[in-house]
Amino acid sequence: DSGVTQTPKHLITATGQRVTLRCSPRSGDLSVYWYQQSLDQGLQFLIHYYNGEERAKGNILERFSAQQFPDLHSELNLSSLELGDSALYFCASNPGARPYNEQFFGPGTRLTVL
Amino acid sequence: GESVGLHLPTLSVQEGDNSIINCAYSNSASDYFIWYKQESGKGPQFIIDIRSNMDKRQGQRVTVLLNKTVKHLSLQIAATQPGDSAVYFCAETPLPNAGGTSYGKLTFGQGTILTVHP
Numbered sequence: 001d002s003g004v005t006q007t008p009k010h011l012i013t014a015t016g017q018r019v020t021l022r023c024s025p026r027s028g029d030l031s032v033y034w035y036q037q038s039l040d041q042g043l044q045f046l047i048h049y050y051n052g053e054e055r056a057k058g059n060i061l062e063r064f065s066a067q068q069f070p071d072l073h074s075e076l077n078l079s080s081l082e083l084g085d086s087a088l089y090f091c092a093s094n095p096g097a098r099p100y101n102e103q104f105f106g107p108g109t110r111l112t113v114l
Numbered sequence: 115g116e117s118v119g120l121h122l123p124t125l126s127v128q129e130g131d132n133s134i135i136n137c138a139y140s141n142s143a144s145d146y147f148i149w150y151k152q153e154s155g156k157g158p159q160f161i162i163d164i165r166s167n168m169d170k171r172q173g174q175r176v177t178v179l180l181n182k183t184v185k186h187l188s189l190q191i192a193a194t195q196p197g198d199s200a201v202y203f204c205a206e207t208p209l210p211n212a213g214g215t216s217y218g219k220l221t222f223g224q225g226t227i228l229t230v231h232p
Contacts, residue, residue: 002157033218043158043203043222056219090157099165100218101148101207105157 003027004106006091012112018079021109025072025093031055032074033103034066038087049074050096081113122201124227133191135226137204140185144206147180148220149189153200161189161202194230201225 003026013019025032034046045058049068060066063081068074078085088110092103127133139147146165150158164171164178164187171178177190187204204223 002159004157031218033220035220042224045219045221048218058219092157094218098210099146099163099207101146101163101220102160103218103220105159107155108157 002104002106004091004093004104006089006106006109008109009107010110010112012114013081014114015081015083017081017113018077019081019111021076021078021089021091021111023074023076023091023093023106025074025091026104029093029095029104030072031094031096031100032068032072033092034074034076035090035092035105036087037090037108038084041087043090046076078111083113086111086113122225122227124229126229126231127194129194129196129230129232131194133194133198133228133230135189135191135202135228137187137189137223137226138185139187139204139206139223141206141208141221142182142185143209145209146207147178147187148205148207149176149178149187150203150205150222151198151200152203152225158203191228194228196230196232199228199230201227 005024007022030051032049037043046060047066048056052068063079066076088108090108092105148163149161152158162173175192179188203225205220
């Protein structure tokens with residue numbers, strides 16, 4: 001158990017809908033990272049937040065947004081969902097000290113868009 | 115239409131053998147190279163990292179080798195155990211940019227499936 005929690009574990013929804021994925025980092029960690037893992041694209045970095053501020057962005061679609069709240073939990077919002085958004089979404093955290101290589105991953109949220 | 119999935123390389127070994135998992139990278143401007151392990155149904159787990167100015171680093175039962183000349187990274191696992199069965203990913207982080215915002219931006223390779231037979 002990494003200490004990172006993600007809810008929900010599974011999510012099934014329809015095209016065009018909007019969902020929110022939630023992540024609680026390990027106690028004391030200031031950095032939260034979001035990744036998408038799909039069969040055709042592999043594991044892809046989406047976005048990094050540090051202590052409430054956005055620090056780095058990957059190939060995150062404009063339909064996707066994230067935020068980190070004062071209590072350090074984070075939410076990833078996915079809107080106007082398409083079939084191709086079906087994937088595993090992972091959140092990871094670490095203290096935020098350089099070099100940031102060791103990230104502690106949660107169990108993931110499996111999103112299915114029908 | 116038909117979706118095209120990643121066809122991951124596979125490595126099958128006997129328990130007790132040494133395993134070598136390889137990774138080719140293309141970005142010469144990387145700061146660190148990292149290995150992660152992902153067991154079925156779980157998130158990736160950090161194994162070991164190596165900075166780009168090193169060529170070898172050892173951990174517990176694992177050794178990472180970096181050959182910058184041919185842009186090749188390998189992970190050696192000694193005395194492989196059934197619990198080592200997983201997908202192994204190499205990843206890299208970019209050199210720090212002026213704003214320091216590149217830290218933590220892991221770029222993952224496609225992965226290698228390791229199966230250890232008892």
